[in-house]
Amino acid sequence: MDILMYYAKERDHIKEELAKAPSLICLASDSLNSEHTNDEYIYITVHWVDKHWKLQKRIIRFRALSPPITLGNASYNNVMVSFLKYCFRVNRALLCDGVCFQVRxxxxxxxxxxxxxxxxxxxxxxxxxxxxxxxxxxxxx
Missing domain, CATH: 1.20.5 (Single alpha-helices involved in coiled-coils or other helix-helix interfaces)
Structure with a gap:
C-alpha cells in the first residue's frame, strides 16, 4: 500500500474515532530537537477516553519548525495561549472560560x-x- 494511501486511511479512521468519542478530547503539544541536525519539530497529540474506558492517544500533526520554538512551561508561551483562548472564545469552543485550557x-x-x-x-x-x-x-x- 502506498504511504499516502495509508496515511489517508489512518487519518480518516482517527477522525471517525474522535467523532464517536463519548468524552471530551484534549490536545497537547510538545517539541522535539534532533541532536544531530539541530532541527526542531513540533507535534500535536490528541487524548480521549473511548467507550471501553481506555485512554487513547494519537499524534495528529507533526511539523518541522524553521525558527526554534518550544511550548513547554516557559512564561513566553502565555502569549500563544492567550491568542488560542481568544480564538476558541470567538468560536464558542472554550469550556469553563478556559480555566483548564493550559495545564503545565x-x-x-x-x-x-x-x-x-x-x-x-x-x-x-x-x-x-x-x-x-x-x-x-x-x-x-
Missing part, C-alpha cells in the same frame, strides 16, 4: 525541582562520601 507539564516541573534540590545537597553528599572513605581507611589500619 508536571514532569518538567518535577525535573526542575529535583535538579535544584540535588544542587543544594551536592556539597553535603560530597562531605558524607569523604567521611565514609575516611572511616573505611581507619578500619584497614
Amino acid at each position: 507539564c508536571c514532569e518538567h516541573i518535577l525535573n526542575l525541582i529535583v535538579k535544584v534540590c540535588l544542587e543544594l545537597v551536592d556539597d553535603v553528599v560530597g562531605k558524607i562520601l569523604n567521611e565514609i572513605k575516611y572511616i573505611k581507611k581507619l578500619r584497614i589500619c
